[in-house]
Amino acid sequence: MIQDQVNTVTENVSEVATEAFELKSFLYDKLIANGFSEDPARYLNMIALLISLVILVFMVDFIVRKILLNMFTKFAQVSKSNFDDLLVKNKVPKNIAHILPLLLALHFIPDVFFHFDSFEIIVEKGLQVFAIVLALWIVRSLLHTVKDFLKTLPRLKDKPIESYIQVFMIFAWVAGIMSAIAVITNTPFLQFLTGLGAISAIIILVFKDTILGFVASIQVSINDMVRIGDWVTFEKFGADGDVIEITLATVKVQNFDKTITTIPTYALISESFKNWRGMSSSEGRRIKRSVNIKTESVKYLSPDDVTRLKGIQIISDYLTNRQTKIDDYNTSNNIDKSLALNGRNLTNIGVFRKYVQTYIENHSAINKDMTIMVRQLAPTTQGLPLEIYAFSSDKRWENYESIMGDIFDHVIAAIPYFDLEVFELPSNSSFSNLN
Incomplete structure (x- = not known):
């Protein structure tokens, strides 16, 4: 009809x-x-x-x-x-x-x-x-x-x-x-x-950059490498900011200091760069930072030390249960505890690591559904690195930096309570105190 x-x-x-x-x-x-x-x-x-x-x-x-x-x-x-x-x-x-x-x-x-x-x-x-x-x-x-x-x-x-x-x-x-x-x-x-x-040879010679950009734009589009709004870091070109424009020949990045960096489109497929889109689309922003502990300050804990540290509420139950298991093991195996090295023992660095782990797990700004880990890295000439690996729930840059700063403010201030020291290179004041 x-x-x-x-x-x-x-x-x-x-x-x-x-x-x-x-x-x-x-x-x-x-x-x-x-x-x-x-x-x-x-x-x-x-x-x-x-x-x-x-x-x-x-x-x-x-x-x-x-x-x-x-x-x-x-x-x-x-x-x-x-x-x-x-x-x-x-x-x-x-x-x-x-x-x-x-x-x-x-x-x-x-x-x-x-x-x-x-x-x-x-x-x-x-x-x-x-x-x-x-x-x-x-x-x-x-x-x-x-x-x-x-x-x-x-x-x-x-x-x-x-x-x-x-x-x-x-x-x-x-x-x-x-x-x-x-x-x-x-x-x-x-x-x-x-x-x-x-005349293809002449066209290729004259329009070489355009052809390279055309091919690159196809690959960038197919592989979904970059989108407008992505935060990218391109060290070779000094770019660290948001992509504001993608054309056949160039990609414009507005850096966080509001300057504009122009990158050839074909550099996206020929050079290495970092795209932070995965972080932006995830449920958290990664915190991965360590504090170096002075190796000389690491020691076994005495019974008095354990009793004192039980006053720290978030690890009080852990210390009680852990010390009970250690005492049972040492007793059942007839361990000579006249020397602290024998048998099982608590260490101040181990207890501190457990404290930081528990503190991070209970922190309100940390995403509990993503990886939370406090680990020791390999010792270096600058001490024993203790690394915090977690994800903040708030991905905004200013808030992320504030969250990470608050965490490490607390961690560094807590270190002396475990008879540990932060490693740092000597300064002028260190030498002046010797006089």
Whole structure:
């Protein structure tokens, strides 16, 4: 029924348009009869016909668009699939509706410019180029519809469908641009490709950076390496900030000091850089920092030391249970405890590590669902590093630094309570105290 409406409208419009343009020289004849010279009469006749054609084309475009949208709406009401809804969302009916008005314009252009052959050629070429662009729009909207539909299927949700469509559209746009150039230069498409191949060496030499950027932009897009808004660190170019623009040739990064660093796009695939997107999209921001303990301050804990440290509430139960297990082991194995080295013992560094672990686990700003670890690193000439590895719930830079600062303020201040010392290189004051 709807198809019959489209056919009826098309036939009526065609009949009216044909009758109208059969009178293409009517105004010209009237003007000549009223004493106008030929040139003004031709121009006025052409302008009148052009205005009439433009009005006709817009009317047909409006009517066909309304009919197609009505057709898709009614079809969507009886269809169980959401594919037709996605067609409307991606403007497929709207783009298809432009086909009939375009064909109508191409048909009547010779009648409008029958006195002006040069104008007719220019306008026809323009419409042909528009036809190529319209075909690309329709293909793009159809591909986007297919992409959106496939993403609704569970087995295809994690597949890089968008990347494949982007690559296809790149080749489609290249083919479309070459076709448009062939139309404008009035060169057969195959002959145009042959001539293009003959000068390809010169093109590659002249447009080397553009070609490199083009290839890089494809790979960056396919591999989803960088997006606008990503925080990236590119040490070679001194970039450390947010990506604000990605073009064919360059990537602009606004550093945290508000300066702008421009990076060649092809450097993203030829050089190493760090993208912090994974951190931004995760549930926390990593804290990975260590404090160096002076090795000479590490010792076994005496019973008096253990009793004193039980006053620290968050490790009181741990010390009680741990000391009980150690005493049971030493007693059952007849360990001679006249020498502290024998058997099992608590150490101040071990108890301190447990204290820091418990403190971090109970900290309100730490994400409890991610890794929380306090570990010893290999000893160095600057002492024994004790590293905190955890993730703050707040990923904002200012708050993250404040959280990490508060944690290490507390940890460094707590070190003396365990008879430990922070390692630091001697300063002038250290030598002056010897006098």
